[in-house]
Each structure stands twice: as C-alpha cells, then as structure tokens.
Amino acid sequence: MVNDPEPRWLLCDFHIHTDKSDGKMGLDEIIDLYGNNNFDVISITDHVYDRHTVKLWEDNGERPCTIKKEQFEEYMHDIWTAAKKAWKEYRMLVIPGVEITNNHDLFHLLALDIKEYIDPNDSVLNIIDEIHAQSGIAVACHPHRKDSEEEMPFMHLWDNHEKYAAAFDAWEVANRDDLFNVVGLKKFNYLAGSDFHEERHVYSWKSLIRSEKNTEAVKEAISLNENVSLYLLRNRKASETIS
Ligand code: ZN
Ligand code: ZN
Numbered sequence: 001m002v003n004d005p006e007p008r009w010l011l012c013d014f015h016i017h018t019d020k021s022d023g024k025m026g027l028d029e030i031i032d033l034y035g036n037n038n039f040d041v042i043s044i045t046d047h048v049y050d051r052h053t054v055k056l057w058e059d060n061g062e063r064p065c066t067i068k069k070e071q072f073e074e075y076m077h078d079i080w081t082a083a084k085k086a087w088k089e090y091r092m093l094v095i096p097g098v099e100i101t102n103n104h105d106l107f108h109l110l111a112l113d114i115k116e117y118i119d120p121n122d123s124v125l126n127i128i129d130e131i132h133a134q135s136g137i138a139v140a141c142h143p144h145r146k147d148s149e150e151e152m153p154f155m156h157l158w159d160n161h162e163k164y165a166a167a168f169d170a171w172e173v174a175n176r177d178d179l180f181n182v183v184g185l186k187k188f189n190y191l192a193g194s195d196f197h198e199e200r201h202v203y204s205w206k207s208l209i210r211s212e213k214n215t216e217a218v219k220e221a222i223s224l225n226e227n228v229s230l231y232l233l234r235n236r237k238a239s240e241t242i243s
Helices: 027-036 051-059 069-090 124-133 181-185 215-224 236-240
Strands: 009-016 041-049 093-102 107-112 137-140 170-175 190-193 205-210 228-232
Touching: 009 027, 009 093, 009 107, 009 190, 009 215, 027 041, 027 069, 041 051, 041 069, 041 107, 069 093, 093 215, 107 124, 124 137, 137 215, 170 181, 170 228, 190 228, 205 215
Parallel strands: 009 041, 041 093, 137 170, 170 190
Antiparallel strands: 009 205, 093 107, 107 137, 190 205, 205 228
C-alpha cells in the first residue's frame, strides 16, 4: 500500500471585504484577482455592523456598509455562486464568512463557514458560541491595531484576552502589513489575513495552511494550529522597480 503524500502548504487569505460592505471590488473581480495570484483558499468576510453604527450612518443619510439580517441569505447565495466559479476556474476553495464588527463595544471578529446570520450586538462569548454551534471558526481580528501613537481603537478583545483566550480558534497575529507580536508572545493560536478592501491589499500578510484543500480540513488545521505559517506576499513587479 502506498502512503498518501503529505498535504502541501495552501496559500490562504481569511479576511476579505467586497463591495457588499465597504470593499472597493466586486465578488467576481476578487475571485479573479486571487485566482490569478494562485491562492488555494480564501474567505469572504464582509462586515456585519452593530446597530449603533448602522443607525449613525442611516441618520446621516449614508449607505450602511453592512450585511443586514434580511440581506444575509442573498449574501450567502452570492458567495456560493462565486465559490462554484472559483473552484471550476482556479481550483480555489472559497469559505463564506463575515466580520462581526461592533464599533460600539470595540471588537471585530471573523466568523468563518457560518450558515446563519449572527447578531453583532450580542456579547463576544455568546457570538463565539453561536459560531461554534454553526460549525464555524472564530478568529479575533487585528487585536492590537494601532491607528496612531496614541490611539488603539478596537481593544476590547485584547483588554480581555485572558477571558477570551480559549474561546477563539485563532487570533490574527498579522493583519495587512501589521504584525501583533503580543499574540505570539502569549502563544495563542494564530492566523494572518489581508483585511482586503482594494486591489493593493492583496500584497500583505497571508496564512499558509498545510492541509487537504477542503473546508473541514482547513478549519481543523486552523483550530489545531500546528500546520500554520505566515507568508508576506509582495508585489514583485513593483518592488523590482525600487532601486
Ligand atoms: Zn476589522
Ligand atoms: Zn476587516
């Protein structure tokens, strides 16, 4: 009997926004961009914002950059349609998700491979329980992001990291061009994602996952966190022009 070869390392991005929330590119364009950059696995994670933030936008007459509860079914349908194209054309696996974005209580988290809408106004632990009840994966987003020398805007998860440490499947140790050394120092399960909003963001920190290319295997690899690595994707064409 011949043993199966070790699965290879898969190039993955688990944090991508489309123009269904506040991204600049449509779903199909994003599939082509990632497919042409030889990605193996991507997750679409548009924002699901808290009610306070949505109300502020609506009071100001602005379009709320959020997937509302009544839009969720259509959102998932569109992602599954795009996922079929991605597999057919590029052999790229697409995992549907959202970024639960609560700017009122100052936390952002990824819910990967969920099936139903999740209320972003609930507590972090209840949200994570709901993600797991749907067989999804919960990832703490940019837990130590600094927008300026003074400002660290979404600090709820890190301020309470002891409380949440075991509940999350992984924490973003890298987000776009930023590295959060504290996640490494705590030896938390980690993941990287580009927080993609526009084309140039494809060139940023990514995750490599060694697993079979299917959703269950990738989720298991994230939560076991043994065969995960970081990879900085650079734009070679652009960097070659820098002398
Ligand atoms: Zn975020
Ligand atoms: Zn994001």
